[in-house]
Amino acid sequence: MANQRRLGNLSEPIIEGLIRLCGISAILFVIGIFFFVFREGSGFLFSKLNLKEFLTSIEWYPDSPSNKRYGVLALMAGTASVTVLAMMIAVPFGLGAAIFISEFCSRRARETFKIVIELLAAIPSVVWGFIGLTVMNPIIIDLFKAPIGLNVLNGGIILALMSVPIIVSIGEDALKAVPDSYREASLALGATRWQMIYRVLLPAAKNGLLAAALLGVGRGIGETIAVLMATGHAVQIPHSILDPVRTLTATIAAELGETPVRSDHYQVLFIIGILLFSITFVVNLVADLVVKGIRGK
């Protein structure tokens, strides 16, 4: 008995230390990755890169034989358009599904739905891209009389389908976290089910639902292979959702493999990496501030 207790006393600090190490390692990894990406890109960033041209020109000619130009405006527009469209589809769908699963389902149906949605999340992104390339392309051409089916719409739908499981899972957890006493109280006061959800549940779960949506946005900005295959990979600013585009991530994926290490092109691709880092950082920061703002009220 005494022995066991001593063992327990001893294992406590060890386990605590291990867990602490796990926590710190996440920070170390992020700093390490940022350091590496920054080191690879910084030489060109500070010496040769014309930052104004980089951010405001659409001319992406990294391997032109006569005049190399590195403008990423069209690529940023590509990332933004696909992400915004995907969120316009995925957020209402995902949150709707989360509300349905957490509030309207029978226990049995809920378990089935959750398993199916987990399966949706387990589909590899390259498979999604393949679906975009082979299934959605002809459908979009037929339905919209579009000249080509690989475009913002295709990428947006594929990306929406990929983010929905995340939004549903986290959204449902957020709704679950609202104590049942809230539901009981509002129903007891004579509210209908819809009034209870709209007036009580949603405001109470606001933070979690916002986090769900923002994680979806993060997925959208970071997703690579699926959008590479579904958006058509064309450098241009889209004028409608039926235009093909190219995203920042897809450009890195398609071009990094062949660029000689430390060449200008290679370094510019890493600068795009820094740009992506900064965009996600700003998104996360805004999310944090918004959540804090809500909490402060």
Next chain:
Amino acid sequence: MKNIKFTLRVSALMAVGAFLLQMGCAKKSEDGGTPAEKVSIQNQGSDTMVNLAQAWAEAYSSVDSAVSVEVSGGGSGTGVAALINGTVDIANSSRKLEEGERAKAQQNTGKEPKEYMVGYDALAIFVHKDNPLNEITLEQLAAIYSADGNVTKWSQLGVQNAGCANDEIIRISRQNNSGTYHYFREAILGKGHDFRLGSVDMNGSKDVVDLVSKTPCAIGYSGMGYATHDVKVLHVAKKAGDPYVAPSIESTLDHTYPIARPLFMYTLGEPTGHVQHYLDWIHSDAGQQIVKESGYVPLPKDGSLEHATPANE
């Protein structure tokens, strides 16, 4: 939280499954060959040549069962990069090694890259099979694809493309580490010219053909070995007034098809042993027969095509 745990468990299971599967495969191939000294030749590069390289590798396993040739694609640029880094035995390329790359490889590895011409490929131009267009000149192609070209509508080429509602030409191109992309730029747009932005850049020759077969507004290019019955292969003339020629083995060998190019394999330094035997076999009748069967053009016996040059020079 439970959901996340479940996802983790599923992905962990999948990862373990994939790992076991790989182990199983690796073991099988080890057991399958003759014991101990099975040698592997690393072969990487051109996407145009990947089918051919695989056909060679497969056939060679019955010639010399002690050697396994491991083929991977990725584009000529990938093969050349691997050559420069010294990580392949043979690099495939559908374009010639540039001077700078040659120097870099020598500087990095201390060995001079050695070039072997292993066959020819005619660059085929594809459109959707419902497209009424049958013929095209290199000048028209340049006007469609080049940054200073001005052809964006099918009607400008004099055809009524009924399947394409708004008449727009959708240009299908390749990603910029593709040897086919480099060859097209040099041979059709001309030296120093750029592609017009906004083309749809695919990652492989097969993807180009697949996409053209599903897109009535599209035009695309790739090696003629990738042609299928679902797309229409255009007849090509150098300029208006010249005869239009379909890509074929004959028209490549007698120079009448204007956009044909040699295919290369590169080694670092003089090849020895198994690599030497493999390259010799590729140049033998048996190896060249496979070139023909894979849809490419075998080397002529008299060496008459030694210097195929880009059309616009």
